[in-house]
Amino acid sequence: MNTWKIREIKPEDNQQVKDLIRNVLVEMGVPKVGTAYEDRALDDMTNEYVGERQAYFVVEENSKIIGGAGIAPLTGLEEKVCELQKMYFLPEARGRGIGTDMINKCLQFGSDQKFKKCYIETLPYMENARKLYNKSGFEVIEKPLGNTGHYNCTVFMIKDLVLN
Known part of the structure; x- marks a missing residue:
């Protein structure tokens, strides 16, 4: 039985999510510019994911947010391609299958x-994340798609979605 649940973000989660994302980025040694670290969206993630065809999900365990991921139209290719965004997990969430469940929730x-299609950008040294994306069916492509503004992310991946 899981001790955690995946649910949509609520306004009271905003600060926890912002801190989680920034803490994980610092832990991974990610540059603070040209990455999600400097995104203004982090100040109000609930509001950022309001609207059609987008959502941000959090993983909650014992009243604490231990991970999250968003899915939204890819800027520049909004009609056909979504982007898996801001997917980060605290150390206590890793290696437990939570990432796979989160990706499946977002892809669904x-x-x-x-x-x-679903697109994602990441960094070469985020090896565990890349393994998870590969396992979930994402394939590396040569060039970025759309306009994410994350110029320091240099690994680009895409996956075909099964339409229901």
């Missing part, structure tokens, strides 16, 4: 919203 959402 993308499929339900009639996106044809």
